[in-house]
Amino acid sequence: MRVAVSEDGAELSVDGRSVGTSPLARSIHITPGKHHVDAKRRGFFPEARDIQVFAARETEVWIALRPQSWLCVTVDQADAAIVVDGAEVGRAPLAAPIAAEPGGHRVEARKDGFTPKAWDAMVAAGQTATVASRWRHGRCARPARTRPALAPTERQRSAPARPTAQPTVPAGARP
Numbered sequence: 088m089r090v091a092v093s094e095d096g097a098e099l100s101v102d103g104r105s106v107g108t109s110p111l112a113r114s115i116h117i118t119p120g121k122h123h124v125d126a127k128r129r130g131f132f133p134e135a136r137d138i139q140v141f142a143a144r145e146t147e148v149w150i151a152l153r154p155q156s157w158l159c160v161t162v163d164q165a166d167a168a169i170v171v172d173g174a175e176v177g178r179a180p181l182a183a184p185i186a187a188e189p190g191g192h193r194v195e196a197r198k199d200g201f202t203p204k205a206w207d208a209m210v211a212a213g214q215t216a217t218v219a220s221r222w223r224h225g226r227c228a229r230p231a232r233t234r235p236a237l238a239p240t241e242r243q244r245s246a247p248a249r250p251t252a253q254p255t256v257p258a259g260a261r262p
Contacts, residue, residue, distance in 0.1 A: 088115045088140055090124060093151040097128040126150045154213030157184035160194055163221040167198040184215060194218050
């Protein structure tokens with residue numbers, strides 16, 4: 088069996104047993120039947136293939152590793168739940184960036200007593216996107232403040248009352 092990987096330096100294993108690092112200099116000799124091939128390299132998502140090897144025939148396996156992307160999420164409230172694409176991934180402060188597929192992601196921070204925060208983050212392949220925020224005033228939005236009714240001033244009390252209704256004019260009459 089010949090195994091080729093898109094990235095040099097990937098650790099290869101067959102059925103859980105290490106067989107070397109890519110690129111392999113020669114074929115791997117294994118018995119006919121079903122086998123599981125894994126490729127792992129730092130900075131890339133691990134990939135695996137289930138293959139069928141036949142007697143007296145060389146099997147070729149191609150594995151394309153995809154660069155790992157990362158989301159670095161920081162919020163100013165300890166123990167806030169960090170949610171990425173609807174799944175909780177940990178609580179603030181996170182110990183390390185979160186591995187993420189390249190593309191768009193919805194990031195949320197939630198904590199009891201605080202207004203939830205949400206962001207849309209775009210992560211490029213092999214890159215790190217950073218989302219950092221602080222809760223304004225640290226707490227939930229407060230209800231609108233209402234002004235207390237003011238007592239009328241002396242000037243307002245002495246002013247003549249204004250009419251509240253317009254005088255009516257009979258139909259057909261001219262004012």
